[in-house]
Amino acid sequence: MITITVRRATAVAVPLLAGLLLAGCADDKTAAAPGDTTGPVAVKATDSECALSRGEVKSGTSTFSVSNGGSKVTEFYVYAEGDRVMGEVENIGPGLKRDLIVELPTGKYQAVCKPGMIGDGIRGDLNVTGAAAAQIDEDTALKQATESYQRYVNSQAIALEQKTTEFVQAVKGGDVAKAKELFPVSRTYWERIEPVAESFGDLDPKIDARVNDVEPGTEWTGYHRIEQALWEKNTTTGMEKYADQLLVDVKTVVAKAKVVKLNPLQLANGAKELLDEVATGKVTGEEDRYSHTDLWDFQANVEGSQAAVQALRPALQQRDAALVTTLDTNFKAVFAALDKYRVGDGFKPYTATEAEKKQLGAVVDALAEPVSKVAGVIAKK
């Protein structure tokens, strides 16, 4: 399967891009040779590098052909200032090649590979040359924000389905070690878009309820039901039906998420809700109480929050530049605090002391307060 994310500047560009998109799928183009100034940019992603065949493209639509020559699952992003996601490809397994087709106005960007999916990633500069990008008005900026974030939700949803499928296969195949490895990974995609998933009624409790969230008389299902068996009893026995149900429920969420229509206020409030999740469930260690993989969810919530906030960035920049600066600084601070707990491609089991929890709580509060202001700024006429 090829995951393609497209950034469109305006609705007018859709037919044209749709054509390119098809071409990208059908031809599976090989990368242009070095020295070319047009054509797809080849991205050689390994566990330690993220090499672009050229660091400069012309403004307009570009294709990045990402091949993963490493041993870890990787992701590829094109970021504008503030890690605003211009386009991304998720879940590129070892040996796979995926295309990203993205429209980039003139400016400076970063091309980022994230082997192992966690952390800042391996970053390189990407220059987009051409006529200066036209100033867009605020309404256009807001419209682009929702479109861009919807594409983010879409690609997360696709990866969620892929990784949950793998997780479910491991559970049903009785592979405890593999299931344990995939548990936090598949949840990463869930946690990044949780507010969107939560908006689909009763699916969230079925997929993500903790044992104490379940109403008497209702069966406890979902990720955490399986988590308990994996970590408490070190088994997958008896989990097959929960695994099947999980995949059914996740597929329903994914189908809805792919067509969800959001408005800018929902982005802003979603960004805030993701941080509320962190403050109430992750910092305390309640989320993944058996596996102690809370920090994966923590990081994913913050990434999701950042994706929503940064989608709004051009509009925010016009209305409250100081707030943008604060948001940038405080997002960085949270990721820096999380980095202290990283080990290999993941995180240490979350068994932090009260003092460590207080420190993490403080950086989250410091971020959540300005993020809570975004909705008001966006709503201002």
Add this chain to the structure above:
Amino acid sequence: MTERKGVSRRGLLGAAGAAVATGVAGYAAHSALSGEESQAADTTGPVEFHGAHQAGIVTPAQDRLHFATFDVTATKRDAVVSLLKEWTAAAALMTAGRDIGQYGAVNGPGEAPPEDTGEAVGLPPARLTLTIGFGPSFLVDAKGNDRFGLKSRRPPALVDLPHFIGDNLDPNRSGGDIAVQACSDDPQVAVHAIRNLARIGFGTTVVRYSQLGFGRTSSTSRAQTTPRNLFGFKDGTNNLKLEDTAKLEEQLWVQPEDGPDWMVGGSYLVSRRIRMTIEIWDRTSLGEQEQIIGRGKGTGAPLGKADEFDPIDFTAKNADGEPKLAMDSHVRLAHPQFNKGAELLRRGYNFVDGSDGLGRLDAGLFFLAYQRDPRKQFIPIQQQLARTDTMNEYIRHVGSGIFACPAGVPAGSFWGEKLFA
């Protein structure tokens, strides 16, 4: 609650924006109060925020306390200064009984979180005072680093408190870079103030700990009656009072010759969370309780005297030749006569923070004392008490702090401006 004087929060919501700009300098004109003493009787009105000294020190002690200390997480001096400016503007509004921010609690846009948290809407100013102090760790961190370029401004009197015999301090209830003492006659007004300051501080400060006090244990004015602590005794009879103006200069306010400049007109605050084992105390006979304190439990009079304010006779003896006031009684050991004349302005509060899990109330006294120089006042007094006070069998010091509280904030200035000058 009686009908309050002055203005209601709700009535002022529309004016809040203007108040930020003017720093509520004009507020005094609204006040129907003529002086500090009338404030003791009127429990609803405002206390002027601006002035030569910070309010909340000699202000007749209000009934309720919310005390909090904050640790600064920001590393930039500018961030701290901005916060202090924001805090000052908010403090001026809240002490005047107003919502904070441009729109306040309920008049802002529906999509944004309200600027003011709202639980004080409709409540009077309730004599809210907000008093700030800076701890040693604000000026120099534990490794001796000069955090904000203020190391050289550390007053010699702002020492780290020594270990006192019997101290059993919880680091999570001790210290702090900045302390804010909120006192009010309405507990919700005090909590509202600390809550909103904490909120403004996110990203620059974190709350280190906070303490509620439900009843004052000191009078700071002769117009006030002496309250009782949780031992059931009148406390603070001999306290420094706002009417003792000459003594306040001598004992309370930092004088020009003391320096540094930024502290002149200010005072040093020592806070001690003193847990009382009240269950044990309650099994102690009345006679022994009175001997331990050195006063009658009913009248509050020194033992051997009839009235609370009768002078203490330390030489009086019983028929058996023993002193009427035991040598290790609290009143004797704490008295200026046995402490080289040192006195304190005490402003403590009773607390009960739920229970301790062992079937006992987590109760005690949150001791707050202001003074001109802790090296000559709190420290020697406490050293003597810690060594010999019989009361130690019933108390344990579990939290501690020392803070330099600068002089008052003139209109247009902000908390700590002189420190950062």
